[in-house]
Amino acid sequence: MTAAIGIKGHCAHCDITFELKPWQMNAIAIQEPFDCPYCQRILHLSCPRQLRRFKALDHWALVRPGMIVLTCATLIAALVAQWVGFIGLIEQLNLSLAVVLVHFLVLRYVRHRQRMILALQVVSPAQVLPIEQLARIACARLSQH
Template sequence: MAAAIGIKGHCAQCDMTFELKPWQLNAIAIEVPFDCAYCHSGLKLCCHKQLRQFRALDQWALVRPSMIMLTCATLLMALFAEWLGLLSVSGQFYISLVTVSIHFLVVRYARYRQRMTLNLQVVSPLPVEQLARIACARLTQQ
């Protein structure tokens, strides 16, 4: 997940904040508990608001490439309009300056929205018998 840069987890058991690895992000996405790197207790994201924010990160993934395309197209159109004589050189400069400024502001805002710290709650481990029943039920569904 390219949009996942800057996502941290905060363990409620040991009160440590750490950068989440891609496999931990996948475990959060499919709502499966994983072990804390420090206290080795099972962690899971239980807050529905943070889970919605986490799942909404996908919409920010395409902001940067789309802004690059929009900026390049605008700069080319300003250059073409100046070449045709529809704009002066200073007009083309101002359009280019505004376009590049908007590009950097939008990309900065997208990066700000992608950074978050998830409050991970401790879950009690499931007994082996219950895990075996869950695994058998999943295998019979396939």
């Protein structure tokens, strides 16, 4: 999961910041609580602003391949324009350097936007239902249909 590099979680109970594993990020995305790897408390992301920013990572995933295609196409177009004679060698070099500079600046900005530390709150025991209660609820719902 290349879009998820740099996402960390901060446990509010043990005050430790740790790198989130892919299954933990999936749990956050579907708003499912999970255990802290250090204190074994059940954590979840409760801040709606951080949850929106976390879910917006999908939009940044295609920027890198798109920039690679755009940069290559621009470099080839500048080379062909120089070869045909529309622009000179110096202009072609300036255009190529500007495109490569913009490419790296955009990728740096995207990497900056993808790094985040999520403040994970401890779930109170009243919010977590034991397996037996969940099984009873599921059986009751299935018997209604």
